Amino acid sequence: xxxxxxxxxxxxxxxxxxxxxxxxxxxxxTALFALIILYPFYNCILLSVTPxxxxxxxxxxxxxxxxxxxxxxxxxxxxxxxxxxxxxxxITALGVVYNxxxxxxxxxxxxxxxxxxxxxxxxxxxxxxxxxxxxxxYLLIKDLGLMDNxxxxxxxxxxxxxxxxxxxxxxxxxxxELEESARLDxxxxxxxxxxxxxxxxxxxxxxxxLYYGVERWNEWWYGMLFIKNAFKQPxxxxxxxxxxxxxxxxxxSHLLEAGIIxxxxxxxxxxxxxxxxxxxxxxxxxQKYFVQGLAIGAVKG
Amino acid sequence: MTAHVERRPGAAxxxxxxxxxxxxxxxxxxxxxxxxxxxxxxxxxIYGIQLAFKTFRASLGITLSPWCGxxxxxxxFLNSDFWVAVRNTLLISLYQxxxxxxxxxxxxxxxxxxRLARYKKFVQTVYTFPHFLxxxxxxxxxxxxxxxSGAVNSLIAALGGQKHQFLxxxxxxxxxxxxxxxxxxxxxxxxxxxxxxxxxxxxLYEAATIxxxxxxxxxxxxxxxxxxxxxxxTLILRIGSMMDVGFDQVINLYNASVYDVGDxxxxxxxxxxxxxxxxxxxxxxxxxxxxxxxxxLLLSANGICKLLGEEGxx
Numbered sequence: 001x002x003x004x005x006x007x008x009x010x011x012x013x014x015x016x017x018x019x020x021x022x023x024x025x026x027x028x029x030t031a032l033f034a035l036i037i038l039y040p041f042y043n044c045i046l047l048s049v050t051p052x053x054x055x056x057x058x059x060x061x062x063x064x065x066x067x068x069x070x071x072x073x074x075x076x077x078x079x080x081x082x083x084x085x086x087x088x089x090x091i092t093a094l095g096v097v098y099n100x101x102x103x104x105x106x107x108x109x110x111x112x113x114x115x116x117x118x119x120x121x122x123x124x125x126x127x128x129x130x131x132x133x134x135x136x137x138y139l140l141i142k143d144l145g146l147m148d149n150x151x152x153x154x155x156x157x158x159x160x161x162x163x164x165x166x167x168x169x170x171x172x173x174x175x176x177e178l179e180e181s182a183r184l185d186x187x188x189x190x191x192x193x194x195x196x197x198x199x200x201x202x203x204x205x206x207x208x209x210l211y212y213g214v215e216r217w218n219e220w221w222y223g224m225l226f227i228k229n230a231f232k233q234p235x236x237x238x239x240x241x242x243x244x245x246x247x248x249x250x251x252x253s254h255l256l257e258a259g260i261i262x263x264x265x266x267x268x269x270x271x272x273x274x275x276x277x278x279x280x281x282x283x284x285x286x287q288k289y290f291v292q293g294l295a296i297g298a299v300k301g
Numbered sequence: 302m303t304a305h306v307e308r309r310p311g312a313a314x315x316x317x318x319x320x321x322x323x324x325x326x327x328x329x330x331x332x333x334x335x336x337x338x339x340x341x342x343x344x345x346x347i348y349g350i351q352l353a354f355k356t357f358r359a360s361l362g363i364t365l366s367p368w369c370g371x372x373x374x375x376x377x378f379l380n381s382d383f384w385v386a387v388r389n390t391l392l393i394s395l396y397q398x399x400x401x402x403x404x405x406x407x408x409x410x411x412x413x414x415x416r417l418a419r420y421k422k423f424v425q426t427v428y429t430f431p432h433f434l435x436x437x438x439x440x441x442x443x444x445x446x447x448x449x450s451g452a453v454n455s456l457i458a459a460l461g462g463q464k465h466q467f468l469x470x471x472x473x474x475x476x477x478x479x480x481x482x483x484x485x486x487x488x489x490x491x492x493x494x495x496x497x498x499x500x501x502x503x504x505l506y507e508a509a510t511i512x513x514x515x516x517x518x519x520x521x522x523x524x525x526x527x528x529x530x531x532x533x534x535t536l537i538l539r540i541g542s543m544m545d546v547g548f549d550q551v552i553n554l555y556n557a558s559v560y561d562v563g564d565x566x567x568x569x570x571x572x573x574x575x576x577x578x579x580x581x582x583x584x585x586x587x588x589x590x591x592x593x594x595x596x597x598l599l600l601s602a603n604g605i606c607k608l609l610g611e612e613g614x615x
Binding site for chain 1: 425492553
């Protein structure tokens, strides 16, 4: 039996498989798409370290001929981006804790049986299908007194139903016996959740912390709606201001004389690189958790 | 073991509801914060929908503002900008389904055939990366690439072509939206398909190989049928959510010269409310129109998935 199986498996992974035309085509196709994704980022980083007069002459570059940190100096001196980064760091820290607590508790509890369970579950699922829309939501935040308060970018994004569902499936795959034995030892529900279930779910917890974290880091929309105070605006909103500002490649002299530094392309790209930097740092190392994606529950369940 | 399992429901039935509720009091404690969140931030706005039938007075609030019947809807349905937004939403959605939807499937099928494990991991890391960046940031990169002095135009000029204003060209705007949506999200969307490919029984491939199937045959007759169900379900759900075409992308990329082709319902609501002296009643009416259409489409999509014996939205 074992012999037959090992014989049958050999063609898939053994040395018998030769590199075919298909393989080469496949590598070319996938590499091309990877290049199409990478080039805009490469170009962006390149522009941020290129002097503007050189960029104006030769916008399509493959490698930097002259390096300058000028654009970064301007961004660092201006400081608006860093005020935004502080706000966003705060939103991300508060938001992830808030998101994870709410979502984990719901996901765990909905795997248990208790009266009115399906009522509450359907109450939540209903919001997937129907929502009040922007205006009533806007008025609610106004009535709650959250205008110009950074909590307006934290509290309204509590639970992602998709993430909750994936978590539920993940919890459901944990063997029942584990909880039973803990219960026999006299552990309460909360002890079971925090001391027994969560520790063995760490990969899932890390994954969703990252997802929620990235979402909070990318927050700009509620900031645009609710935050008027420039010092409370999140990073992405500040970045949006810089990007959307009319800029010019050639720094016009009368603006410079007036002390206004126009957001030229170099400054815009430098701001983008700085905004992207934290994700760029974290992503390759935690890639495993990021790329697990929602498949983490899809295959198990 | 079986006897133990079977006895349980009977035992539960003998206890009263209140007794069972009391015994699971911790469960209510656990769901309380989440339920409160949904009540406050999802259900109170639903109460506010009555504004669609009211003339909003800021001093009176939602509840006390006077009713006005269907006036808001009449105004809306006679407004050509509204119909432009509806048309654009449906068209962009259609383009997304036709062009953005199949690409991740193809990508997953190809990625699955790569046997260089490290290379495969590397390209997948690259593909997934843009998903984690905001449209604000991506729009900055896109606007630079496509600007008159950007890389694309200078490449065209270098090749002897005419420079082109891509982002203000009505004929190209939707294509740009669709292209960059595929660019940003394809890698992410193909994860689901890759995961379901790994769930296919390897013995099928072994048997096929013994029968003389080559790589193409195996892809065509084993891998594809193995994931076709999940592809169909994803497609149905995508069509069901056709009213959502990506507000973030559109609002960050569009500009006044392409409103005719790029203004979708969500951006229309934002524009008429916050960029002009908005009439909250009318804006709520647009929201309600979108909400109801969306709800019907989603419920139908979900129903079809259930008929196919699949899970549906969640």
